[in-house]
Amino acid sequence: MPRRNAPSSIIRRLPVYLRILDNLIKKDVEIISSRTLSSQTGFTAEQIRKDLAFFGAFGTRGTGYNAVYLREKLLKIIGLDKETNVIVVGAGDMGKAFGRYNITKNPYIRVVGMFDVNPEEIGKEVEDLIIEKLDKIPEVIKKYNVRVAILTVPAREAQSVVDQLINEGITAILNFAPTKINVPDTVHVHNTDLTIDLQSLIYYTSTEEKTLI
Amino acid sequence: MPRRNAPSSIIRRLPVYLRILDNLIKKDVEIISSRTLSSQTGFTAEQIRKDLAFFGAFGTRGTGYNAVYLREKLLKIIGLDKETNVIVVGAGDMGKAFGRYNITKNPYIRVVGMFDVNPEEIGKEVEDLIIEKLDKIPEVIKKYNVRVAILTVPAREAQSVVDQLINEGITAILNFAPTKINVPDTVHVHNTDLTIDLQSLIYYTSTEEKTLI
């Protein structure tokens, strides 16, 4: 469907549109304009139209976008029209949080496995999952056709775990380990690093004080 | 110290440099080149030099950067030369994870309070913190001069909590609630949204399969 490689900046906004659409459809909204999407997302209306137009002309001039139709298009573009299974590697506090809290409430994505090295953690239940040893990963990947992994292991273990995961067929990694991980071009990584995020926020609090003086 | 408003893209890389420097200094490395930083961070050497040069000439031509000196400069630029206190609002799994796991190990940042609305959670201990009611926030903010909050409440509560926090003096928010929050220009927000991150990753796994066909 994409005419050429879509800019990652667009790709990161699509799920935002999808979420707004889901909410509005629940409220029986049928038609939605780029202006409405703009006020709910904070992106400009022009940008939203450009983003959507990148994948095709989904709207009706003078009217707006049909919410249900646009939602279906977005699902297809993102790849959420079929269920996606993911695994969580690293069953620390953070991993457990993802295992139960965030994802189970998401209609499109399902956590099908949770893994850790720590023998004390093995066998513990997190929601409907049982924490297993890392060497069970290949089995689960095969059974559920998993391509996406959430990585919440300590920094020093990250690279070796990543190497294993890639070897076993993972092609996308959501990395919460506070370190750079090396992957081949075929694998996509998104890094989220609390320390980096916090420290860069602190920059703004301190410069604000400076400029006020 | 910044000559003009620093681009946020630079600001987000500074903590990465800092982390590498900390690691290298522990190994008694004294001089470090932009090339070394490049291989450890994945950013290009030119970019790293530009980033650092934005704040001043910290290196020595022909040699490189003095690790300890550069670290001190970075601490000062980011605002980590003095201890920064933060609070966590929302003591769900995610909030608890941040309360104990990630931040207590960070030498520059200290979590000084953890808050929730749920009466069942109040009084529970997380590491050396006791979960308190939201109305205790002003007290803690005053006592510890807090400017930064980590927000891990459900989406529907986010905006009202944010309004309170800003009212009480918070100027920077690390937002984990899966929703857009509205703040005045004086307040900085960084959004981290697991669902958005996962869904955009999934885009790449599905397009990869398409292009292989």
Place this chain on the structure above:
DNA sequence: CTGTGTGAAGGAGTTCACAGCG
């Protein structure tokens, strides 16, 4: 006359190529 779709202009950040200094 409303709201989408889009070429053109503009802006922000990155890469290049090299000057400058130890």
Place this chain on the structure above:
DNA sequence: CGCTGTGAACTCCTTCACACAG
């Protein structure tokens, strides 16, 4: 001669302005 520091070229995205369709 090595590695930093930096103007200039370039690339990518965003904003603007308007044509176009209902």
